[in-house]
Amino acid sequence: xxxxxxxxxxxxxxxxxxxxxxxxxxIRDELDGLIAGTNPRRLVFDLxxxxxxxxxxxxxxxxxxxxxxxxxxxxAVSKCDARIDKVxxxxxxxxxxxxxx
Amino acid sequence: MTFVNEMRLDFDxxxxxxxxxxxxxxxxxxxxxxxxxxxxxxxxxVSEAVTNAIVHGYSGGPGTVRLCAGYSRNGDFxxxxxxxxxxxxxxxxxxxxxxxxxxxxxxxxGMGFTVMESFMDDVDVRSKPGQGTTVRxxxxxxxxxxQMLPRRA
Numbered sequence: 001x002x003x004x005x006x007x008x009x010x011x012x013x014x015x016x017x018x019x020x021x022x023x024x025x026x027i028r029d030e031l032d033g034l035i036a037g038t039n040p041r042r043l044v045f046d047l048x049x050x051x052x053x054x055x056x057x058x059x060x061x062x063x064x065x066x067x068x069x070x071x072x073x074x075x076a077v078s079k080c081d082a083r084i085d086k087v088x089x090x091x092x093x094x095x096x097x098x099x100x101x
Numbered sequence: 102m103t104f105v106n107e108m109r110l111d112f113d114x115x116x117x118x119x120x121x122x123x124x125x126x127x128x129x130x131x132x133x134x135x136x137x138x139x140x141x142x143x144x145x146x147v148s149e150a151v152t153n154a155i156v157h158g159y160s161g162g163p164g165t166v167r168l169c170a171g172y173s174r175n176g177d178f179x180x181x182x183x184x185x186x187x188x189x190x191x192x193x194x195x196x197x198x199x200x201x202x203x204x205x206x207x208x209x210x211g212m213g214f215t216v217m218e219s220f221m222d223d224v225d226v227r228s229k230p231g232q233g234t235t236v237r238x239x240x241x242x243x244x245x246x247x248q249m250l251p252r253r254a
Binding site: 018020021022024025028052054055056058059060062063083086087090091 | 116117119120123138141144145148149152155156208209210212213215216219
């Protein structure tokens, strides 16, 4: 599931539940609609509500990174636990996406 | 490996069964009393292998995915994720980080096998083009000292 708020020029998206291939496919269009509709300079994923994530979640974040980059914006992830951090680090995501506390 | 407990499960190659496969395998493992981390490692690896079977093996079309799992008396856990889909031409290439055959709207990172290898002790892939793929995932679950599983009768 997906909750969001706009703070100045940042779109903060909070993901909850289990982010696998199925979940990534089902929220991708909603996320892209939000980006198009709110026109943020920065997209921040709040991952504190995730109980599970595999490489499909990484794919979702990388896809949004590409979209934000085309618009001249940036992406960050925040509040991920040690498990999710391990998947993100292994995938090389932190080379393109900032990690916030 | 001699198992003291085994299970086999067939399910449709549908994305909604990815979560089911993770739950089924973690439920089966519970008698080993794994740590939260061991459980999460296995769930993540199974999720990657089942997603590969659905997305790549059957290219999102109809098919059946089979899980065969078992564990030995000393806590060696093994799960096979089997599909009878299109198979893999070049297994070594498929296992390289960032390699993916996916195109179109699906956003695959090519990191599935890399994730499996880092969360499990061993990942063995057998595949024949046109016949399907078997991914064997193994992990030693550390048993507590007082915990010895019974032999199978």
